[in-house]
Amino acid sequence: MKNILKYTFAVLAVGFVSCEPEFDSPVTDDGFYSSGSADFSKYVSVGNSLTAGYADGALYITGQNNSYPNIMAQQFSFVGGGDFTQPLMNDNLGGLLLGGSQIAENRFVLAVGPNGNPGPVRLDGMPTTDVSNKLSGSFNNMGVPGAKSFHLVAPGYGNVAGVPTGAANPYFARFASSESATVIGDAAAQNATFFTLWIGNNDILSYATSGGAGVDQTGNLDPTSYGSNDITDPNVFAAVYSQQVDALTANGAKGVLVNIPEVTSIPYFTTVPTNAIPLDAATAAQLNAQFAAYNNQILPGLVGIGLISAEEAALRMINFSASLNNFPIMTDDDLTDITTVLQGPPFNLPAQLAALLGQLRQVNANDLIVLPASSVLGSTPDPNNPQGVIGVSIPLTDQYVLAASEQARVTAASTAYNATIQALAGAKNLAFVDAKAALSRVANGGIVYDGGLLTSQFVTGGAFSLDGVHPTPRGYAYTANLIIQAINDTYDATIPKVHIGNYGTVTVTNN
Amino acid sequence: MKKVLLLAVFALASAVTYAGGYRVSLQGNKSLAMGHTGVAVINSSESVFFNPAALVYLEDKFSISVGVHGVFSNIAYQDAETGANARTDSPVGTPLYLYASYQANDWLAFGLGVYTPYGSSVEYEEDWAGSHLVNNIDLQAIYIQPTVSFKINDKLSVGGGPIYVTGSVNFNRNLNRTLTDLEGNRANVTVDASGVSNWGWVASAMVNLTEDLHIGATYRSEIILDAEDGDADFENVPNSPLTPFADTTFNASLPLPAEMTVGMSYDFCENWTFAFDFNRTFWDVYESLDLDFANPEIPDSKNARNYKNSSIYRFGMQYEATKMFTLRAGYYFDESPVREGYFAPETPRNDSNNFTAGLTVNLGEHLQIDASFLYSHFKEVDASYNYYFENGVAVPFKGTYKTNAFVPGLGLTYKL
Numbered sequence: 001m002k003n004i005l006k007y008t009f010a011v012l013a014v015g016f017v018s019c020e021p022e023f024d025s026p027v028t029d030d031g032f033y034s035s036g037s038a039d040f041s042k043y044v045s046v047g048n049s050l051t052a053g054y055a056d057g058a059l060y061i062t063g064q065n066n067s068y069p070n071i072m073a074q075q076f077s078f079v080g081g082g083d084f085t086q087p088l089m090n091d092n093l094g095g096l097l098l099g100g101s102q103i104a105e106n107r108f109v110l111a112v113g114p115n116g117n118p119g120p121v122r123l124d125g126m127p128t129t130d131v132s133n134k135l136s137g138s139f140n141n142m143g144v145p146g147a148k149s150f151h152l153v154a155p156g157y158g159n160v161a162g163v164p165t166g167a168a169n170p171y172f173a174r175f176a177s178s179e180s181a182t183v184i185g186d187a188a189a190q191n192a193t194f195f196t197l198w199i200g201n202n203d204i205l206s207y208a209t210s211g212g213a214g215v216d217q218t219g220n221l222d223p224t225s226y227g228s229n230d231i232t233d234p235n236v237f238a239a240v241y242s243q244q245v246d247a248l249t250a251n252g253a254k255g256v257l258v259n260i261p262e263v264t265s266i267p268y269f270t271t272v273p274t275n276a277i278p279l280d281a282a283t284a285a286q287l288n289a290q291f292a293a294y295n296n297q298i299l300p301g302l303v304g305i306g307l308i309s310a311e312e313a314a315l316r317m318i319n320f321s322a323s324l325n326n327f328p329i330m331t332d333d334d335l336t337d338i339t340t341v342l343q344g345p346p347f348n349l350p351a352q353l354a355a356l357l358g359q360l361r362q363v364n365a366n367d368l369i370v371l372p373a374s375s376v377l378g379s380t381p382d383p384n385n386p387q388g389v390i391g392v393s394i395p396l397t398d399q400y401v402l403a404a405s406e407q408a409r410v411t412a413a414s415t416a417y418n419a420t421i422q423a424l425a426g427a428k429n430l431a432f433v434d435a436k437a438a439l440s441r442v443a444n445g446g447i448v449y450d451g452g453l454l455t456s457q458f459v460t461g462g463a464f465s466l467d468g469v470h471p472t473p474r475g476y477a478y479t480a481n482l483i484i485q486a487i488n489d490t491y492d493a494t495i496p497k498v499h500i501g502n503y504g505t506v507t508v509t510n511n
Numbered sequence: 512m513k514k515v516l517l518l519a520v521f522a523l524a525s526a527v528t529y530a531g532g533y534r535v536s537l538q539g540n541k542s543l544a545m546g547h548t549g550v551a552v553i554n555s556s557e558s559v560f561f562n563p564a565a566l567v568y569l570e571d572k573f574s575i576s577v578g579v580h581g582v583f584s585n586i587a588y589q590d591a592e593t594g595a596n597a598r599t600d601s602p603v604g605t606p607l608y609l610y611a612s613y614q615a616n617d618w619l620a621f622g623l624g625v626y627t628p629y630g631s632s633v634e635y636e637e638d639w640a641g642s643h644l645v646n647n648i649d650l651q652a653i654y655i656q657p658t659v660s661f662k663i664n665d666k667l668s669v670g671g672g673p674i675y676v677t678g679s680v681n682f683n684r685n686l687n688r689t690l691t692d693l694e695g696n697r698a699n700v701t702v703d704a705s706g707v708s709n710w711g712w713v714a715s716a717m718v719n720l721t722e723d724l725h726i727g728a729t730y731r732s733e734i735i736l737d738a739e740d741g742d743a744d745f746e747n748v749p750n751s752p753l754t755p756f757a758d759t760t761f762n763a764s765l766p767l768p769a770e771m772t773v774g775m776s777y778d779f780c781e782n783w784t785f786a787f788d789f790n791r792t793f794w795d796v797y798e799s800l801d802l803d804f805a806n807p808e809i810p811d812s813k814n815a816r817n818y819k820n821s822s823i824y825r826f827g828m829q830y831e832a833t834k835m836f837t838l839r840a841g842y843y844f845d846e847s848p849v850r851e852g853y854f855a856p857e858t859p860r861n862d863s864n865n866f867t868a869g870l871t872v873n874l875g876e877h878l879q880i881d882a883s884f885l886y887s888h889f890k891e892v893d894a895s896y897n898y899y900f901e902n903g904v905a906v907p908f909k910g911t912y913k914t915n916a917f918v919p920g921l922g923l924t925y926k927l
């Protein structure tokens with residue numbers, strides 16, 4: 001009996017130690033996936049808001065957790081990737097404080113308004129992330145929201161003292177190694193074995209989102225003289241970009257360069273239709289009567305004296321119709337300013353009317369109206385004057401419209417930047433991601449995934465967060481897959497991708 | 512004494528899925544040791560479960576058996592496409608049984624059984640890749656069965672009785688793959704219902720072809736547990752009219768399917784017995800697991816299961832080695848009731864090969880110690896559940912599963 005019991009317990013013991021079922025080839029085993037010719041033990045990502053995980057008009061913890069570098073780092077863990085740290089914000093509100101005063105707004109959430117319609121609103125609450133509280137240590141994610149290409153090499157970009165004047169960046173101020181540090185210097189100092197670099201979007205984006213309010217600085221090689229909404233000179237871009245790639249590859253690290261998407265396909269520019277002014281027959285006739293003199297006398301007269309071209313006169317014609325699809329009127333600073341001319345003979349218009357007509361035209365199908373215009377169009381800023389409707393009797397200001405002429409400048413600059421990026425990737429044998437082509441696929445038809453279609457449709461398309469510019473977690477997951485694909489192709493690796501349907505879209509909540 | 516034991520059963524009975532579906536075949540240490548055969552075996556009060564008609568042929572005036580099994584079951588999941596992987600950390604299940612038989616006279620015997628033939632206790636890591644299907648589940652059903660057994664003649668007997676079932680279920684899953692609150696916590700729901708009861712019945716017959724060759728058949732009826740007004744507790748739901756999930760009650764039905772067993776036993780040499788059982792479980796009653804929430808704002812949860820009837824083939828041997836020791840061994844092949852495309856992670860069952868062994872130690876005339884051991888082996892399988900929908904689009908959840916179970920058991924039999 002003793003022996004039998006002994007054997008019984010021996011069998012039981014064997015049973016318990018071998019309890020765990022083992023796969024024939026577990027995904028967690030070394031060698032199941034391959035890092036190819038790359039080494040992911042130390043991954044550093046460099047870039048702007050897109051790299052930081054910025055979304056919904058703010059940077060916040062869950063957004064950072066869903067940044068494409070963080071998603072990629074989780075997948076790198078299957079091929080020898082090390083820890084990935086990020087300069088996490090203090091909360092999920094997203095706003096910023098500087099010495100206790102709020103300097104950046106909280107994130108947008110999708111809230112249902114009193115009318116029952118959902119729309120983006122800023123999340124209530126006092127943010128707790130004070131940029132004067134410096135984080136210690138270095139971080140694998142060096143994405144700095146707001147950074148332009150040349151900012152990455154600018155000493156003092158993380159100097160907290162420069163934040164109030166705009167000379168420094170509040171996000172970089174939180175984790176710069178010193179007041180004189182550069183982003184690229186801090187990144188290179190980490191001696192990464194692998195990097196991603198995605199920079200240059202802001203060199204055109206702020207110009208575009210401001211409706212072309214800035215200046216195209218092409219030809220001006222001194223970025224210190226640029227305004228915040230200006231377009232960066234492509235030669236400046238090429239010089240600083242090349243410098244960054246050199247810094248990141250100095251120790252032989254491999255990496256990925258990502259190009260600049262066409263900003264005009266993001267929901268910020270595609271959500272508000274160009275022709276959504278509804279007019280009845282009486283109103284349309286009345287408006288046309290008001291603009292009859294402008295169309296039929298002033299414009300031909302100006303062409304006659306050679307002040308404007310016949311093309312500009314045609315562009316400036318105002319025509320309304322009894323339909324739901326009228327184009328709003330706007331002020332276009334690319335037009336010849338005729339204000340003073342109109343005040344003189346033979347027109348002799350009063351100053352106010354002359355100012356109205358000074359750079360007036362109607363928006364057309366080639367223009368893009370920015371997302372913030374949705375809360376302005378059709379509104380009556382003066383409650384005592386119900387006739388003063390923005391877009392109909394009051395022109396939209398230039399900041400709300402990215403005119404075709406302005407789009408052309410954006411495209412020219414980004415095309416030049418992208419040529420630089422692709423050429424450098426080729427010259428340095430780095431992986432290259434055509435984010436421009438990918439975003440265009442999302443915008444034109446969408447991407448099929450295991451739960452539907454990922455599109456650029458605002459709120460419902462799944463790819464873009466509530467600021468209309470930055471991706472959702474799902475959009476970032478899609479980006480991560482694109483980059484992983486490029487890595488696998490270039491370095492002969494087999495890093496697994498993620499299911500983008502496992503990543504969320506916009507956050508719903510009511511304040 | 513009975514009362515105390517019953518309480519113990521209620522307190523501890525927690526079974527683990529490791530047989531087809533959520534059937535847990537652990538209804539006696541003697542029987543389990545020989546492949547969980549017993550429909551044609553006459554040797555103990557375990558017949559209350561396996562074949563009530565056999566009770567009347569027991570030699571003892573009074574017999575009582577109690578026992579417990581420790582269920583160590585494990586599920587491993589991985590998806591080579593993404594690298595997602597998970598392992599269950601399920602609690603150790605301890606299903607219990609109690610059987611008593613009393614020989615009233617030469618042609619009449621009574622019995623009482625308390626046992627747990629259905630159950631499931633699976634616990635995945637929270638928010639794992641399949642958390643929109645299940646995070647954890649704990650399903651219990653306790654059967655209480657008074658039994659009567661009649662001898663018609665030396666060749667034939669019949670038996671049966673009513674069954675009272677009381678059950679409970681606690682189930683948690685995330686609402687979908689992505690919904691979170693502001694802090695990124697996944698929105699989830701826990702449904703909980705207990706004290707759900709219903710009645711069923713069992714009927715059986717025993718034929719003694721010769722002194723050494725027996726044939727038996729047992730039918731146990733289907734019992735539907737209708738949970739009414741259970742608690743549905745929603746957590747981490749965003750504060751928005753777009754996500755109208757608030758705590759409410761729910762109704763749901765869980766079928767405990769009917770089971771038919773036929774088999775034979777043959778005492779082929781002195782001290783040797785061979786037994787064969789064939790089980791058929793009528794799983795086709797389990798079409799869908801539907802949660803009907805009382806709050807009309809909350810969409811009902813429909814989870815197609817579409818099980819098919821399944822069979823188990825059982826083989827067992829018993830050898831009375833000495834007066835003191837009886838040795839047993841067995842094997843059974845357990846067909847999964849899960850159809851292709853319906854492989855849900857709460858019961859990720861494919862066909863299994865099961866190996867059993869055990870022994871009885873006679874401590875004097877009246878007392879026996881019964882021990883058994885079961886190892887369930889499942890082949891690694893690539894499978895998917897294709898009936899989860901997001902906005903009307905099917906989102907299959909697929910991957911590779913590997914499961915196993917180890918079940919040691921210990922029991923006592925007292926007889927007069």
